[in-house]
Amino acid sequence: MTFRLDPLYRLGAWGAAACMISICALVTIQVLLRCLDALLNAVGASRLGLEISGVSEIAAYLLVGATFLSLAYTFTHHAHIRVTLLIGRLPPALRVWFEAACLAISLALSGLLVWQLIGLVRESLDYGDVSSGLMAIPLWIPQSVLVSGIVLLCLALAEALLATLRQAVTAPAAYVAPGDDAHGGE
Secondary structure (H helix, E strand, O other): OOOOOHHHHHHHHHHHHHHHHHHHHHHHHHHHHHHHHHHHHHOOOOOOOOOOOOHHHHHHHHHHHHHHHOHHHHHHOOOOOOOOOOHHHOOHHHHHHHHHHHHHHHHHHHHHHHHHHHHHHHHHHHHOOEOOOOOOOEOHHHHHHHHHHHHHHHHHHHHHHHHHHHHHHHOHHHOOOOOOOOOOOO
16 A cells, blocks of 8 residues: 655654654763763762753653654554454455454544544643643643644544545455555555
């Protein structure tokens, strides 16, 4: 299956990668600063006491970004875990309709999640919600990243659903499930 919005999903994956690299950089810098303090203490010098405030809080938000921004990319590359114990045994003409139903349910639930998350972002903006950690991070920022990731997933699900329905209507007996073909679904 070819996804027309794949560049958009790749952009989400690059955003997720940037989040992971940022986590690694923050933790590495924090560890190096602590090692420097320990070294200074070992030689009898006074500690510098340098640290990055709120590293764990920032890392947690970046992890949310990494997780949700990568959803669409991993879906389009068939990297999500699928349980096909039952529908995998169905004949292609019937399986295509079950796949379409599963995609429709997934899209509906993801769409509902987007709707609720948008409400949460609005509420955070209206009340000026900030995080309760060491750094007062406006909560709408990480929440917006979360919404962006789920919106990308909804787009990918909608593309997959339309392609599956097209297959179900035109040639259901020739249906091959994503990931089942020789090229891993790509």
